[in-house]
Amino acid sequence: MALKLYLEAINKEIAEHKYGNHPQELYDPLEYIMSLGGKRLRPALTLMSANLWLYNWQKAVKPALAVEVFHNFTLMHDDIMDQAPIRRGQATVHEKWDTNTAILSGDVMLVAAYELLAEVEDANFKHVIKRFNRTAAEVCEGQQLDMMFASKENVSKEEYIEMIRLKTSVLLGFALELGAIVAGADQESVDLLYSIGVNLGLGFQVKDDILDVYGEQAKVGKQIGGDIIENKKTWLMIDALEKAEEFGVVKELNTWLQKETFDNTEKVTAVKAIFDTIGVKQDAEQAMHGYFNLAFDSLKKLNVSEDKKQVIRSFAEDLLNREH
Amino acid sequence: MALKLYLEAINKEIAEHKYGNHPQELYDPLEYIMSLGGKRLRPALTLMSANLWLYNWQKAVKPALAVEVFHNFTLMHDDIMDQAPIRRGQATVHEKWDTNTAILSGDVMLVAAYELLAEVEDANFKHVIKRFNRTAAEVCEGQQLDMMFASKENVSKEEYIEMIRLKTSVLLGFALELGAIVAGADQESVDLLYSIGVNLGLGFQVKDDILDVYGEQAKVGKQIGGDIIENKKTWLMIDALEKAEEFGVVKELNTWLQKETFDNTEKVTAVKAIFDTIGVKQDAEQAMHGYFNLAFDSLKKLNVSEDKKQVIRSFAEDLLNREH
Numbered sequence: 001m002a003l004k005l006y007l008e009a010i011n012k013e014i015a016e017h018k019y020g021n022h023p024q025e026l027y028d029p030l031e032y033i034m035s036l037g038g039k040r041l042r043p044a045l046t047l048m049s050a051n052l053w054l055y056n057w058q059k060a061v062k063p064a065l066a067v068e069v070f071h072n073f074t075l076m077h078d079d080i081m082d083q084a085p086i087r088r089g090q091a092t093v094h095e096k097w098d099t100n101t102a103i104l105s106g107d108v109m110l111v112a113a114y115e116l117l118a119e120v121e122d123a124n125f126k127h128v129i130k131r132f133n134r135t136a137a138e139v140c141e142g143q144q145l146d147m148m149f150a151s152k153e154n155v156s157k158e159e160y161i162e163m164i165r166l167k168t169s170v171l172l173g174f175a176l177e178l179g180a181i182v183a184g185a186d187q188e189s190v191d192l193l194y195s196i197g198v199n200l201g202l203g204f205q206v207k208d209d210i211l212d213v214y215g216e217q218a219k220v221g222k223q224i225g226g227d228i229i230e231n232k233k234t235w236l237m238i239d240a241l242e243k244a245e246e247f248g249v250v251k252e253l254n255t256w257l258q259k260e261t262f263d264n265t266e267k268v269t270a271v272k273a274i275f276d277t278i279g280v281k282q283d284a285e286q287a288m289h290g291y292f293n294l295a296f297d298s299l300k301k302l303n304v305s306e307d308k309k310q311v312i313r314s315f316a317e318d319l320l321n322r323e324h
Numbered sequence: 325m326a327l328k329l330y331l332e333a334i335n336k337e338i339a340e341h342k343y344g345n346h347p348q349e350l351y352d353p354l355e356y357i358m359s360l361g362g363k364r365l366r367p368a369l370t371l372m373s374a375n376l377w378l379y380n381w382q383k384a385v386k387p388a389l390a391v392e393v394f395h396n397f398t399l400m401h402d403d404i405m406d407q408a409p410i411r412r413g414q415a416t417v418h419e420k421w422d423t424n425t426a427i428l429s430g431d432v433m434l435v436a437a438y439e440l441l442a443e444v445e446d447a448n449f450k451h452v453i454k455r456f457n458r459t460a461a462e463v464c465e466g467q468q469l470d471m472m473f474a475s476k477e478n479v480s481k482e483e484y485i486e487m488i489r490l491k492t493s494v495l496l497g498f499a500l501e502l503g504a505i506v507a508g509a510d511q512e513s514v515d516l517l518y519s520i521g522v523n524l525g526l527g528f529q530v531k532d533d534i535l536d537v538y539g540e541q542a543k544v545g546k547q548i549g550g551d552i553i554e555n556k557k558t559w560l561m562i563d564a565l566e567k568a569e570e571f572g573v574v575k576e577l578n579t580w581l582q583k584e585t586f587d588n589t590e591k592v593t594a595v596k597a598i599f600d601t602i603g604v605k606q607d608a609e610q611a612m613h614g615y616f617n618l619a620f621d622s623l624k625k626l627n628v629s630e631d632k633k634q635v636i637r638s639f640a641e642d643l644l645n646r647e648h
Contacts, residue, residue, distance in 0.1 A: 023469060107401060125453075131454060147424065
């Protein structure tokens with residue numbers, strides 16, 4: 001089955017699903033944020049996974065939408081916490097309405113995700129809810145760690161990976177796992193799909209960090225070096241800080257990190273030069289390939305026919321090779 | 325079984341339950357708000373209800389705690405929205421920490437309620453989750469209506485009752501319903517218990533509105549007339565506004581509602597005098613008794629022995645006769 005068909009089914013469901021209307025003011029922000037688009041990676045993963053076993057993968061569409069609704073709930077609340085004015089080129093909910101609306105509509109959106117999961121048939125329902133509960137709590141844990149890291153002096157690579165595992169990767173893991181559970185797959189397969197999702201998530205995030213520094217502006221669609229300008233503790237920056245002494249660039253790197261006024265382009269160019277001296281890009285690519293390889297290894301172990309695996313393999317390769 | 329034993333079991337579970345610790349900073353606000361006390365009405369209702377059929381009512385303790393955790397989640401988020409500095413005599417979470425913490429710890433608290441519900445046995449689990457989903461969404465809907473009413477010109481009694489039904493009463497209904505489902509009761513009994521809870525909730529709220537104006541300060545423990553000072557659209561004020569013309573006090577009432585500076589005691593005394601002219605207290609008491617009577621009627625219809633019903637009847641009578 002082609003990815004395109006999964007995405008069509010998801011977008012149709014997003015366009016048609018009614019969350020509630022009593023009062024409409026509570027539900028408008030849900031429909032708004034869901035209408036802003038996005039890659040719909042997570043629900044696509046659920047359908048891909050379900051279709052490994054299920055001919056009738058359509059029965060996974062509502063559970064798949066639950067994952068996308070949960071993801072957008074986290075965006076709605078994260079945007080308040082980050083005071084982000086823009087999401088996907090449009091005003092964020094707390095900007096378009098206000099913070100109270102973004103809190104309360106976010107809350108009901110989390111409940112809406114559980115309502116969509118109630119479409120899972122009885123035999124698999126408790127398993128799904130328990131796994132979703134754990135995942136949802138972990139995503140909150142990851143967001144908490146992310147906020148704490150912003151003011152933490154030293155963040156190790158292990159800590160960073162643990163943070164992105166929780167904040168981002170476990171939901172990709174759950175998305176794939178969910179499809180397998182809904183399809184009635186055996187526990188070994190369910191576990192392998194979870195592992196594929198988590199490792200794709202980690203690889204995806206390291207790739208994101210690489211693109212922010214080494215991507216082409218025209219393709220990435222946002223200012224290159226944004227993370228450097230903000231002193232963000234990305235995988236690359238943590239690597240640079242860990243190796244700066246070995247390469248004799250501690251003082252230079254710290255000078256740029258501590259400068260309060262600077263020309264953006266000048267800072268990006270200078271820090272990038274330090275990264276190049278250390279070989280940060282190669283380190284990051286090696287780490288990224290490591291995670292993608294773990295995902296491909298799990299995919300290999302999965303006991304389904306090669307042609308069925310192909311849609312997941314291509315999807316993973318697209319994530320690996322993407323330039324934006 | 326005495327109420328005291330239920331409350332002991334709940335307080336023990338609250339003291340011992342571990343929500344998570346990774347990172348502790350995310351979970352500290354949960355433990356804090358749960359430690360602030362409160363009447364624990366809702367989990368007590370769940371245990372009372374379960375004990376109508378179940379000798380071993382202890383198996384309902386974790387589900388009962390889920391209701392209390394959910395209730396405290398709503399308080400944590402409502403306090404942000406209301407900019408409330410104090411909750412149960414202590415600093416609110418967004419004051420003691422900050423707004424971001426109160427948002428995120430609240431989110432994980434909602435998930436924690438679902439985690440506790442996962443203790444319900446498989447046969448009843450989906451029923452419980454579906455009813456909880458609906459209830460949780462309705463509580464958000466009630467909070468949204470409450471916020472909208474603050475700036476709405478005319479609020480009718482029907483609208484007000486619908487708002488408090490959603491914001492407060494359905495959770496009391498669910499608390500009783502949950503105990504019955506966990507105990508494996510028949511659907512007719514489950515529905516009767518829900519109806520008891522909802523009507524107790526409505527009666528409870530009208531009683532609250534009465535006590536705010538007509539309670540004894542020493543017993544109520546807060547300033548009498550707070551709702552009048554803030555022009556809050558309570559059951560009493562709505563009744564007064566509806567009948568003001570009939571009693572020729574429209575101008576007088578509006579003068580007090582529109583005054584921007586006033587002496588608090590003077591306003592409370594004057595508005596109370598208008599209420600007395602109209603007979604607002606009698607109207608409110610009649611409405612309150614109406615709801616309590618509906619609850620007692622449903623209790624009468626319930627097919628369990630009289631001595632088992634007694635704990636719920638006494639509990640309801642205590643709510644009806646309370647002076648604070």
